[in-house]
Amino acid sequence: MTKFDFCEFPVLETERLILRQLVPEDTISVYRIRSDYRVTHYNTGAPYRRVEQALRLIHSIQDGYEEQKELRWGLVLRGDDHTVVGMCGYNYWNRHDRRASVGYDLAHAYWGQGLMPEALRAVVEFGFHAMDLNRIEADCTVENSASARVLEKLGFQPEGLQREQYFEEGRFWDLRLFALLRRDYHPT
Ligand SMILES: CC(C)(COP(=O)(O)OP(=O)(O)OC[C@H]1O[C@@H](n2cnc3c(N)ncnc32)[C@H](O)[C@@H]1OP(=O)(O)O)[C@@H](O)C(=O)NCCC(=O)NCCS
Helix, strand or coil: CCCCCCCCCCCEECCCEEEECCCHHHHHHHHHHHCCHHHHCCCCCCCCCCHHHHHHHHHHHHHHHHCCCCEEEEEEECCCCCCEEEEEEEEEEECCCCEEEEEEEECHHHCCCCHHHHHHHHHHHHHHHCCCCCEEEEEEECCCHHHHHHHHHHCCEEEEEEEEEEEECCEEEEEEEEEEEHHHCCCC
16 A cells, blocks of 8 residues: 555545545535434533534545545445445544544434445555554543444454543533554454
8 A cells, every 4th residue: 555645635435435525515515414412422522503613624625635634534325426324533643653543424314334334444454554554542431432442343452541531511521532553453
C-alpha cells in the first residue's frame, strides 16, 4: 500500500460500503444522522436542530483534511453514492508517536448489520499500512455498549476508565479507553 500524504483523498472499499470524502451535497444525509438523539446520545454535543450545523461539520472535516490534521470518511452503501449512512475516521494524528484516534457514527436504520466494524476494518488497515500508525485509540462512554462491542470485534484492548470525563445533559459521564497496537493487529 502506498504511503498516504494527503495529496489525494483515499477512497476505501469494503464488501458492502464505499468510504469517500464528505462533500456539501451530503448535508441532508449528515443532518439526518446528527439530528437523531439515538445517534448523538453517547457523544458530546446535542442533536443538530438546524441543517446548517451539518454543513458546518462537513466544512470543518474538509478543513481538517486540508490542514492535514484529520482524515474522516463518509460511508455510502455500494449502489447508492448519494446517501451517506455514517461517518468514521481519524480525529487526530500524532506523526511523531505514530498514534491516531478513531471516531464513528451510523444512521440508526443501519445498526446491527455489522456495517461499522466492516468500515473500521478498512480504516484500521489503512491506518497501520498507509499511515504507518503504531497505535489507534478510541473511547466511548460506559453506557455505550454497542460502541464497545464494535471495538472488541476489531481487537481493541480496554485500557481503563476516565471517570467523570465530561459534563452533558446535567450529569458527568465516564469514558472507557481502548487502543489497538500494530503488533496486536491480526486482520481477519
Ligand atoms: C456504535 C455503532 C457505530 C455500531 O455500529 P453497527 O454497525 O451497528 O455495529 P454492529 O452491527 O457490529 O453492532 C454492534 C453492537 O450494537 C448493538 N446493537 C445492534 N443493533 C442494535 C440496535 N438496533 N439498537 C441498539 N444496539 C444495537 C449490539 O450490542 C451489537 O453487538 P453484537 O453484534 O454483539 O450483537 C452504532 O450503534 C452507532 O452509530 N451508535 C451511535 C453513535 C456512537 O455511539 N458512536 C460511537 C461513539 S464512541
